[in-house]
Amino acid sequence: MAELLIEARGLHSYYGASHILHGVEISIGRGESLGLMGRNGMGKTTLLKTLLGLVRPRSGEVKVKGVPVTQAPTHRIVRMGIAYVPEGRGIFPNLSVHENLVMTARAGAEGRRDWDYERVLKTFPRLAERLSHGGAQLSGGEQQMLTIGRALLTNPDLLILDEATEGLAPKIAKEIWQIVRVVRASGIATVIVDKNFAAVNAITDRNLILVKGEVVYCGASSDLRSKPEVHQKHLGV
Amino acid sequence: MDPAIFLIQLLNSLQYGLLLFLVASGLTLIFGIMGIINLAHGSFYMIGAYLAFSLTAAVGNFWLALFLGVLLSVALGLALEWLLIQRLYHRDHLYQVLLTYGLILIFEEARSLIWGDDVHGVQVPEFLNFSIPLTETLSYQVYRVVMSGICLLLAAAMYFLIQRTRLGMMIRAGATNREMVQALGINIGLLYRLVFALGIALAAFAGMLGSPISSVYPGMGNQVLIVSFVVVVIGGIGSVRGALVAALLIGIADTFGKVLVPQIAGMTAYLLMAAVLLWRPEGLFKRA
Numbered sequence: 299m300a301e302l303l304i305e306a307r308g309l310h311s312y313y314g315a316s317h318i319l320h321g322v323e324i325s326i327g328r329g330e331s332l333g334l335m336g337r338n339g340m341g342k343t344t345l346l347k348t349l350l351g352l353v354r355p356r357s358g359e360v361k362v363k364g365v366p367v368t369q370a371p372t373h374r375i376v377r378m379g380i381a382y383v384p385e386g387r388g389i390f391p392n393l394s395v396h397e398n399l400v401m402t403a404r405a406g407a408e409g410r411r412d413w414d415y416e417r418v419l420k421t422f423p424r425l426a427e428r429l430s431h432g433g434a435q436l437s438g439g440e441q442q443m444l445t446i447g448r449a450l451l452t453n454p455d456l457l458i459l460d461e462a463t464e465g466l467a468p469k470i471a472k473e474i475w476q477i478v479r480v481v482r483a484s485g486i487a488t489v490i491v492d493k494n495f496a497a498v499n500a501i502t503d504r505n506l507i508l509v510k511g512e513v514v515y516c517g518a519s520s521d522l523r524s525k526p527e528v529h530q531k532h533l534g535v
Numbered sequence: 536m537d538p539a540i541f542l543i544q545l546l547n548s549l550q551y552g553l554l555l556f557l558v559a560s561g562l563t564l565i566f567g568i569m570g571i572i573n574l575a576h577g578s579f580y581m582i583g584a585y586l587a588f589s590l591t592a593a594v595g596n597f598w599l600a601l602f603l604g605v606l607l608s609v610a611l612g613l614a615l616e617w618l619l620i621q622r623l624y625h626r627d628h629l630y631q632v633l634l635t636y637g638l639i640l641i642f643e644e645a646r647s648l649i650w651g652d653d654v655h656g657v658q659v660p661e662f663l664n665f666s667i668p669l670t671e672t673l674s675y676q677v678y679r680v681v682m683s684g685i686c687l688l689l690a691a692a693m694y695f696l697i698q699r700t701r702l703g704m705m706i707r708a709g710a711t712n713r714e715m716v717q718a719l720g721i722n723i724g725l726l727y728r729l730v731f732a733l734g735i736a737l738a739a740f741a742g743m744l745g746s747p748i749s750s751v752y753p754g755m756g757n758q759v760l761i762v763s764f765v766v767v768v769i770g771g772i773g774s775v776r777g778a779l780v781a782a783l784l785i786g787i788a789d790t791f792g793k794v795l796v797p798q799i800a801g802m803t804a805y806l807l808m809a810a811v812l813l814w815r816p817e818g819l820f821k822r823a
């Protein structure tokens with residue numbers, strides 16, 4: 299397998315007294331696309347936050363590119379080449395679209411600058427038309443494009459997308475999936491969380507299913523497609 | 536009103552308002568961006584004035600003293616944030632009020648130990664120590680004009696920093712979504728420390744700049760603190776632009792109030808605040 303961008307073992311995370319992650323193991327290789335699945339409240343977001351240091355695990359270890367970062371501050375972890383598109387998007391409403399984009403634009407961890415301002419605007423022409431708008435004036439789909447554009451401008455090796463199509467009209471969601479394909483094709487690894495399991499499965503190399511903070515399934519996407527009973531048991535409603 | 540007197544009052548209000556802006560802009564940033572109620576903010580104004588007094592005596596040059604004073608106050612701001620303030624971010628406002636009120640007491644006591652309780656004065660720099668005649672009997676001191684010019688330059692620099700630079704964007708972003716700022720690779724702890732030190736240095740600088748015309752005396756920070764809070768509230772919490780407008784308004788209300796309606800001179804700032812809040816409960820400007 300290619301170099302591991304993220305390698306985490308035995309993660310136990312809590313919110314106060316509630317035990318959310320129960321010994322999760324996860325790894326993401328360079329250029330790989332991983333679909334993280336699970337019903338509501340199973341701990342997907344908590345796992346992502348734990349990897350980024352936004353939630354500290356009570357035990358377990360996180361390594362980024364082979365370096366232990368379990369206690370490292372979030373800003374240092376993401377500067378090793380991770381970009382995060384959070385649930386709810388996290389745009390800055392009091393900054394303009396232009397400012398949201400350029401505020402943290404930078405070369406990647408290895409000095410790559412594949413994504414610059416022009417390329418992002420070409421990829422998201424809707425944003426180009428609204429550069430001076432406040433972040434809060436955008437539609438949901440535009441806000442999502444803004445967070446993805448902002449993430450790409452940090453030239454990451456890994457892009458984490460948490461519920462990127464949530465609340466979007468099917469047509470807009472389709473546009474987002476198309477962009478994710480472009481990102482994938484550019485060699486950036488992705489971790490994708492989405493309610494649309496079929497879409498996630500179709501776009502990713504590997505799938506991981508969380509049930510109540512435990513990994514119950516991990517395998518190739520094609521493998522999951524041939525196991526409707528796994529799908530039914532852990533993801534069906 | 537005689538035009539010359541009117542001009543003098545106008546220049547005085549401008550000068551007072553701009554100085555007030557330097558203090559209040561730091562207060563509004565620290566409150567609006569970091570969520571910290573800094574009651575000790577006025578103390579830094581006082582510390583600035585005392586630093587100007589001692590340093591001018593020590594190095595023999597007011598401007599060099601200003602420069603050294605700014606360096607010292609930045610260092611003080613960084614140290615205090617590291618030592619105390621950073622422990623307050625996740626706490627209730629009550630803790631902030633208690634701690635920063637404690638700081639006022641400590642700073643007053645330290646001031647008393649170091650400088651005593653006498654009133655001091657700082658000499659107006661030699662080459663600015665003359666007045667421009669306006670009429671046969673009235674004139675205006677040049678230092679006051681230069682002071683306002685320096686304040687205006689600083690206001691412009693602040694505007695540029697906050698509205699036009701990436702650091703300014705991060706400062707504004709930090710006010711709305713701390714977690715996301717970190718997740719984009721920004722060291723928010725360091726960012727807050729810088730904002731705090733900037734605010735402290737501005738207040739201290741105002742104290743230094745004003746020292747030649749206001750004299751240097753115990754408790755001089757307290758009155759400034761209260762008026763600065765009024766400025767922050769009128770301008771809209773977190774808005775530097777609002778602080779500028781509000782400080783100028785208060786400068787005008789206070790200066791002209793003393794001349795036109797001396798009976799209520801001490802209240803004009805508060806009356807202005809009440810009027811603005813009735814009209815706009817969130818202040819003139821929403822956060823920057």
Ligand SMILES: Nc1ncnc2c1ncn2[C@@H]1O[C@H](COP(=O)(O)OP(=O)(O)OP(=O)(O)O)[C@@H](O)[C@H]1O
Pocket residue numbers: 313316318336337338339340341342343344345385
């Ligand atoms: N800040 C918090 N404090 C306390 N409990 C929390 C917090 N955030 C999430 N939880 C709880 O932790 C559990 C896991 O939440 P998490 O957000 O990780 O799930 P998820 O798989 O991302 O769900 P969803 O599909 O709804 O986004 C849930 O039971 C949730 O209620």
Ligand SMILES: [Mg+2]
Pocket residue numbers: 342343344385460
């Ligand atoms: Mg979630």
